[in-house]
Amino acid sequence: TPYQQRSRAADLSATGATPPPRRFQCPECEKAFPTKGELASHSRCHLKVPAFLCGICGRPFKRRTDYVRHVRNVHEEVGRYSCSQCGERFGRLDKLKRHDKRGCGADPEDDD
Incomplete structure (x- = not known):
């Protein structure tokens, strides 16, 4: 790697x-x-054709390591960082920060 x-x-x-x-x-x-x-x-x-295809969302990957990381971080919810607004989890802090910056779409009024 x-x-x-x-x-x-x-x-x-x-x-x-x-x-x-x-x-x-x-x-x-x-x-x-x-x-x-x-x-x-x-x-x-x-390769023109991806070697790995996510069976959950259909995203293509050329390398197994990228595919495994995707499944672990996106679909298995093993991310260490979670959004305080919506609860979505991220494996990397920069991904959470990007999510926050773009606005997660959660309505803070819904916390009642």
Whole structure:
């Protein structure tokens, strides 16, 4: 995942080790990766047809990690942040702030 790649790069930098060579180049966009697996994972972003489709709302995803995060944050209500007006839950604070900024549509008068 991108987080793991950044973390690995930070670990290498901290120890003074050099990162592995990026020998596997994407034929679509010229990005290069140190392993075949990372190239294969990246290659899915170029697919015309999404590899994963949410069975609940129909939203398409090219990467499994994005699909799993979507289901967990949107449909399973495991979000740590909830709107004080309407109770909708969000997995990330920035999503709650965006929701608040746009107006959640809840009527504060309904709290009676």
